[in-house]
Amino acid sequence: MRAVVCREFGPPEKLSVETVDDPVPGEGEVVVDVRAAALTFPDTLIIEDRYQFKATPPFVLGNEVAGVVGAVGAGVDAFAVGDAVIGGRGTGGFAERIALPAAALRPLTPGLDFAEATGFGYAYGTGYYGLRYCGDLKPGETLLVLGAAGAVGLAAVELGRLLGARVIAAAGSPEKLELCRQRGADAVIDYDREDLKVRARELTGGAGVDVVYDAIGGGYAEAALRSIAWRGRFLVIGFTAGIPRMPLNLALLKGCSIVGVFWGAARQREPELFRKMTDELEACAAAGRLRPLVSRRYRLDEVPQALRDMLERRMLGKAVVEP
DSSP: OEEEEEOSSSOGGGOEEEEOOOOOOOTTEEEEEEEEEEOOHHHHHHTTTOSSSOOOSSEEOOOOEEEEEEEEOTTOOSOOTTOEEEEOOSSOOSBSEEEEEGGGEEEOOTTOOHHHHTTHIIIIIHHHIIIIIISOOOTTOEEEEETTTBHHHHHHHHHHHHTTOEEEEEESSHHHHHHHHHTTOSEEEETTTSOHHHHHHHHTTTSOEEEEEESSOTTHHHHHHHTEEEEEEEEEOOOTTOOOOOOTHHHHHHTOEEEEOOHHHHHHHOHHHHHHHHHHHHHHHHTTSOOOOEEEEEOGGGHHHHHHHHHTTOOOBEEEEOO
């Protein structure tokens, strides 16, 4: 089968598409014929050995996949050949087939196709965990989303509306902002052309925003923190623009909280809450209340270019690899 292989750490251009052995299911394992695999920002980090979860070269890149069960190993009774499933293990996803522990799989998310379902937990799980359980976002409050036109940001925009908030989407181009409007944002800020702090305060009548959902970090984070309301909540999601240095006196002056949101760790540390949130999100998807936007589809040969597009902020919404 064909797969995207990282043989040495480095930029996306060092990746190669190779023919490797087909996986064979061991005891308790399932082989999945991959229909779609999510492209996420951590993919750009793991190939440079800059992610908290490590892989040792050579390895096949790609985390969560959606596909059809092609074979089952001994001791597996939860799945059968032909079942539509979703799951992952951190690597191995950008390939035509992958062997996974049966425990790492679940039935395909109801109401979503393969491309929509893969990465659903990554984007919407992070957003739901952050907004509802870490940020305690309440109906009628104002939510500011940074990096709002990416997969994680758009999920937060959609979830913010679902939770009854007024959503301000911040992104870096008119095209991105128009997409945010189409996906439900009440107001938008072009943070590459406008003063983020000033504009956020203008849009809230000087009161400031109640919750900041920061998916990018970098130089935008401090401006967003300065726009926060008294007793606001600043949610630390990711650092696509770099890890910021924050003046903590702002947290004191505003009486606000700065909260880290790590959905992947919550799966291990809070398994009951993780299952509860997953069930709630899948119920919303099945009812048509949540619908990921798949804007780009890449072949295996195009994965290096896809990751370069992601690094250079050229993506809108969610992108997938379809082997």
